[in-house]
Amino acid sequence: MGLVLVLGALALVLRPTPPSTTPDPAALAEVREATTGGAQTLEDILRRQQGLPIDDSFRRSQLDDGTAAGMAQQLGTLGGESDSEVWRALRYGYDGVEVSAGGPVARVLMQDGGMTWLQFREGPLVTYGGGLLLGTIGLLVIFYLLRGRVQLDYEKTGRTVTRFQFIERFAHWMLAGSFILLGLTGLLVLMGRLFIAPVFGLEANALILTVSKFVHNNVSWAFMLALVMVFFMWVWHNIPNRTDITWFAQAGGIVGSSHPPAKKFNGGQKIIFWSVILLGGSISVSGLSLLFPYELPLFAKTFAVLNGIGVPGWLGMGAFPVDLAPQEEMQFAQLWHAIVSFVLMAIIIAHIYIGSVGMEGAYDAMGSGEVDEAWAAQHHSIWLEEIKAKRAESGTASGSSAAPAE
16 A cells, blocks of 8 residues: 555655546537637646646647648748647657657657656755654664663673674675665755765766766666575575564563564564565565666556546546656656655664664674574574574584584
8 A cells, every 4th residue: 555655755755646526628629729720828828837638629630730821931940840730749749759869769859747746856865864864863872872882691601603694794784774875865866966966066976976877777676686595595584473573572672571473583583574574575666667767767657557346436536647758667666766765764774773783793694694692592592492403403512613404
């Protein structure tokens, strides 16, 4: 449902749907014909200025209608078409418009969704997206001041178990490192004109954004590769089970004096995992659409499916637009890409907090891959018991320094 709401919001932002009180187009056409001979009325002009849909068939019908007089004198029309007819053809993507290169997609020389996209991009997207990140950091600071660092309840045993193998840590750090680079460069590209250019100048901003775009486009492949690796290595450990109910009931040990049992991944880690997989996958798909906009359009087909299911009616909306120019596809993809990225960045900031200053011994799991048995018993007791059972089956001495984990 969250996906549907966001898609619906994007559709409303870039293509406002007509309100329920929209006049009957046939009635408007009759009024137009009676009052202006078929040309636009004052109501048409006012609705266009407010960003509301209008019946523009009267304008489309005047494309190449041969009504312009030929050029007989210096101030006559050129080539049998007036300036208004030429601009009308450009505005409505008339097939008679020819371009020297670029194919059919290059025929869209004008489309009026760009300004709405820019205003949303530099307004609500920056405001609410930036507020989400700063708010997340602020809440974590407050939580740290109130709760402090989660400490070990028992003395370390000096015996360790292998929490993550090298290949797992490699995939994790490639995923984490690439995502941090993608997040930083994405923020620079999104906010550079607003915050960098006024301070350092346009040339410095252009250089920073050029480098950021190069890094962003190329590091994205490492992110997608790591995302696939992490999914196949850990998906079976992240299937929800009954132990997660207990973990959430105790808020991971924050509520009560005991620590809830957990397998290799607890309930909170499973939320992180599926957030990364689902949101990261969505970011990757929209990113591919932005890299190859003419080959991988997404939203016209998605909106058609949603319209067929009847989703707009559930939300009290008009039908989502399905006749999208390539530029409109890119605008939808960019906004979706940014919105989902902001949500995932907020989640990852919380994950970084827990894995660093928030919990004693947590970094060791992805640092060296070895964790003390006391830490494992406190946070992943079921997983530790499974490891000990496998040690006993294999005849490994209980006092050995390390044993591999699944």
